[in-house]
Amino acid sequence: MNEPRLLPIKLDNYKPLREIVFETLREAIIQGNLEPGERLMEIQLAEEMGVSRTPVREAIRKLELEGFVVMVPRKGAYVAGISVKDIADVFEVRAALEALAAGLAAERATAEELEEMERVSLHIYEAGDSEIDSIVERDTDFHNLIYKASRNQRLIQIITLLKEQIQRFRTTSLSQPGRLKHAVDEHKGIIEAISEHNIELASLLAREHIETAEQTFLSAIGEDNKR
């Protein structure tokens, strides 16, 4: 059998069903398609997704560990809510970690990464009046660049989870009037500090950036006392 058999594909990207189910449910919760407090019934979800209970159960267990789902013994699983206190806690931690990330980026970013940041920042700036979505996307890119430059996988992982956990309780704080311009200015400051390898300043500005975002976020949801 001398034929080259070029493509054993399919195994490279093999992904267990349970992972697909997990990601699907996770995304649905983050996107708000499954609302806080909503009950998650194994059989029903399994039918909807066309799978058996097994992968659904495993997905729900993992979502519980991540804090997206709350389980009540012998009653079932519910999409987790979050209290204002929880949100404050998350922002407090996030501020410290984003500061760390920016500081590490100031230490470790390569010339190419700095260029990339400048570029993205410029794009945001130029976008100006363009539609929100595109700007939000660029904003995400910008933050991701900083995370990547921090060269700390564990840090990235934790920040990502924290962001997802509050992301579901808003569209985006950037959509608040006046927030946008402000955020862009803050970005420019952070990039400048990172470019100059000014660790202290980059950390400080990143921390303030998150603290400002928290204020905006809190005032945006101000009225409701979730959970």
Place this chain on the structure above:
Amino acid sequence: MNEPRLLPIKLDNYKPLREIVFETLREAIIQGNLEPGERLMEIQLAEEMGVSRTPVREAIRKLELEGFVVMVPRKGAYVAGISVKDIADVFEVRAALEALAAGLAAERATAEELEEMERVSLHIYEAGDSEIDSIVERDTDFHNLIYKASRNQRLIQIITLLKEQIQRFRTTSLSQPGRLKHAVDEHKGIIEAISEHNIELASLLAREHIETAEQTFLSAIGEDNKR
């Protein structure tokens, strides 16, 4: 039905089997009874623990999410190893978070909590030559007091996980010669800063405390390149 019905007990402490299995496996990994790289076979584990595959599977999935287990599709689950780079990453994050915790404690600790810290610190100091185990326990108490005083549940949860993840790769860095006395002195400094509500100093000292611990840890395992 006028009787007060004081105690609907028994449901309070009902715990699904899967949780017990999860905690058991988790503890075994942290304690090192299951070694890094060791293969985890569902059937075998289920038999050993006298349960069926179902709770074992769910436990393994959750352990994977926490990073204690690595799953290779179609091959199975293995106790996770960790690279030196990973350890450095964890310590980096931990330093930032312990600094945050100490800073928050300096802001928020009550008089009672401060007293408690002083007491525990004194115990450690007095213990002097007494056996290591007891001192390690007190050290843990001390750190837990700071965490608690930070009033940030999310922070506590993350720090706890990070600690557990490196805990399995040593007995304790405190057992290194000379480290003990040094650690005690560092504790006294941190407590003093917290008592004086000196946020900056408390943060700084806590950060240095972790960085020192990292050095000790790294030199203790220095020779092996895990994973």
Place this chain on the structure above:
DNA sequence: TAATTTCTTAGTGTATCCAAAAAATGCTGA
């Protein structure tokens, strides 16, 4: 020896089955 084939073991997912607890429903009598 090297390549191929076979065999065994495990992972993955489905389908059932069962007990126990919750929730929904229906009934009853003041």
Place this chain on the structure above:
DNA sequence: TCAGCATTTTTTGGATACACTAAGAAATTA
């Protein structure tokens, strides 16, 4: 009418059995 109780249904939690596939080891063959 409706509170209060009993009965039925649903759901969770767990155990098993089964099919199917892939991976690795062992045996066979070239």
